[in-house]
Amino acid sequence: xxxxxxxxAETDGGVRAYTVRLELVDEPGELLRALEPIANNGGNLLSIxxxxxNLTPLGHIPxxxxxxxPPHRFDGIVDALRExxxxxxxxxxxxxxxxxxxxxxxxxVETDLSGTLAAIEDDAEAAVVDLxxxxxxxxxxxxxxxxxxxxxxxxxxxxLSAVRSIADERNLSVVEPLPGGEA
Amino acid sequence: xxxxxxGAGAVGRSVADLAPEYGHEVVAxxxxxxxxxxxxxxDAQSALGRKDAGEPLGDAEPEAVFDADYxxxxxxxxxxLGDAEPxxxxxKRALEDDxxxxxxxxxxxxxxxxxxxxxxxxxxxSVRFEATVGGAIPILSTIEDCTPESVTAVRGVLNGTANFxxxxxxxxxxxxxHVLAEAQDLGVAEADPTFDVDGTDAALKxxxxxNVLADGGFSLEDADVSGIQNVPGSALELAAEDGRTIRLIGxxxxxxxxxxxxxxxENGPLAVTGTRNIVQIETRHAGSLHNSGRGAxxxxxxxxxxxxxxxxPRR
Numbered sequence: 001x002x003x004x005x006x007x008x009a010e011t012d013g014g015v016r017a018y019t020v021r022l023e024l025v026d027e028p029g030e031l032l033r034a035l036e037p038i039a040n041n042g043g044n045l046l047s048i049x050x051x052x053x054n055l056t057p058l059g060h061i062p063x064x065x066x067x068x069x070p071p072h073r074f075d076g077i078v079d080a081l082r083e084x085x086x087x088x089x090x091x092x093x094x095x096x097x098x099x100x101x102x103x104x105x106x107x108x109v110e111t112d113l114s115g116t117l118a119a120i121e122d123d124a125e126a127a128v129v130d131l132x133x134x135x136x137x138x139x140x141x142x143x144x145x146x147x148x149x150x151x152x153x154x155x156x157x158x159x160l161s162a163v164r165s166i167a168d169e170r171n172l173s174v175v176e177p178l179p180g181g182e183a
Numbered sequence: 184x185x186x187x188x189x190g191a192g193a194v195g196r197s198v199a200d201l202a203p204e205y206g207h208e209v210v211a212x213x214x215x216x217x218x219x220x221x222x223x224x225x226d227a228q229s230a231l232g233r234k235d236a237g238e239p240l241g242d243a244e245p246e247a248v249f250d251a252d253y254x255x256x257x258x259x260x261x262x263x264l265g266d267a268e269p270x271x272x273x274x275k276r277a278l279e280d281d282x283x284x285x286x287x288x289x290x291x292x293x294x295x296x297x298x299x300x301x302x303x304x305x306x307x308x309s310v311r312f313e314a315t316v317g318g319a320i321p322i323l324s325t326i327e328d329c330t331p332e333s334v335t336a337v338r339g340v341l342n343g344t345a346n347f348x349x350x351x352x353x354x355x356x357x358x359x360x361h362v363l364a365e366a367q368d369l370g371v372a373e374a375d376p377t378f379d380v381d382g383t384d385a386a387l388k389x390x391x392x393x394n395v396l397a398d399g400g401f402s403l404e405d406a407d408v409s410g411i412q413n414v415p416g417s418a419l420e421l422a423a424e425d426g427r428t429i430r431l432i433g434x435x436x437x438x439x440x441x442x443x444x445x446x447x448x449e450n451g452p453l454a455v456t457g458t459r460n461i462v463q464i465e466t467r468h469a470g471s472l473h474n475s476g477r478g479a480x481x482x483x484x485x486x487x488x489x490x491x492x493x494x495x496p497r498r
Contacts, residue, residue: 132424178432
């Protein structure tokens with residue numbers, strides 16, 4: 001998130017975040033080769049999820065890349081990727097503008113963590129882009145999870161309120177970010 | 184001005200002690216069972232010395248304070264919830280006698296704000312209560328100077344005990360219970376820290392702020408409050424992975440009051456450490472203002488009481 005949320009700072013008609021799913025041949029330098037067309041065409045890399053150990057039906061490695069760019073540049077990025085010979089499986093229908101972190105606390109594992117995350121993706125209309133779990137005293141004790149969500153900029157408050165009610169139902173507590181107030 | 188002080192705890196004592204330095208005179212001082220009253224000015228040191236030795240402060244009844252010839256009643260008795268008694272009745276009586284009132288007691292301002300303002304409207308005296316929110320930090324007078332109408336929200340850390348606990352947990356990787364026990368040893372946390380760690384104390388202050396912004400309408404019941412008792416060390420570690428930390432943050436707007444553990448930027452202004460307090464006052468025309476300092480303590484809070492006395496019109 002930027003330090004100063006300021007609508008006037010937008011240029012080129014506003015910046016959106018997109019998810020691009022690629023598959024790469026497992027060879028040195030492939031990842032860099034796939035990222036260059038994005039950077040060269042005005043895309044800002046938000047996160048890269050390199051699913052090593054997971055293979056696509058073609059025997060390639062799936063990689064999920066979150067990119068931020070003005071909408072009219074996105075097609076150019078996808079074209080450039082294809083021109084560079086990168087296999088683009090999916091080019092972001094999602095339109096996420098901001099990332100927010102929440103920390104969930106409670107019996108996370110026993111209350112079905114993956115179910116909680118799925119509920120967040122559905123009800124909060126957010127994409128879970130990163131997850132970090134800490135259960136220092138074992139999964140039966142109190143554990144914490146930091147969940148990074150990509151959310152459409154206009155819907156942050158709605159998304160957080162959906163996360164709140166999901167947590168309530170599952171008897172978890174949520175440590176929310178402080179929107180706007182974090183100067 | 185001539186001060187009558189109700190309450191001989193840390194704040195009442197410090198007010199009695201510091202009043203002469205601010206050019207004021209103490210003519211009455213009472214605890215819950217006794218009072219010392221002297222139109223020529225009381226000797227606070229010897230009265231408090233007697234109390235420390237287990238004797239009565241003085242030989243008068245606490246009631247006698249109201250018969251003293253005072254200009255300002257300093258209400259520094261402990262905060263009570265619900266009907267905010269006996270603090271509220273003390274304030275009522277002073278205003279009905281056309282005296283000024285300066286509160287250090289949060290109860291009447293958080294729980295019975297409209298009644299308080301109605302009494303003030305009928306009285307020749309005024310009510311001020313800077314000391315109820317953030318000790319020495321000038322929060323209410325800053326809002327007053329900006330005019331409450333142009334302030335859109337107030338956010339921040341207004342409980343030193345909870346902040347101390349979260350800071351130590353994050354810095355040392357220790358658990359809540361461990362740090363709480365340490366805080367009690369250091370005298371930062373009370374033997375019964377419930378009000379501090381469950382968010383009630385911070386909520387009372389943000390309820391007062393919401394009342395000031397909206398000119399009434401809020402009490403503790405209207406606040407959405409959660410505490411820090413269930414924040415495990417692991418949550419602080421996860422927050423740190425991303426340059427964040429967790430603080431017990433209150434928010435007051437004209438729409439409501441919310442207090443709970445929130446993620447804030449580790450190097451941001453709201454991530455104050457130890458027992459330090461901070462508020463961010465969001466204004467319509469001047470962006471955000473930050474006031475930080477000591478939010479508790481006898482001399483600190485007494486400083487806020489005496490600043491209020493200085494802002495009162497002369498009688």
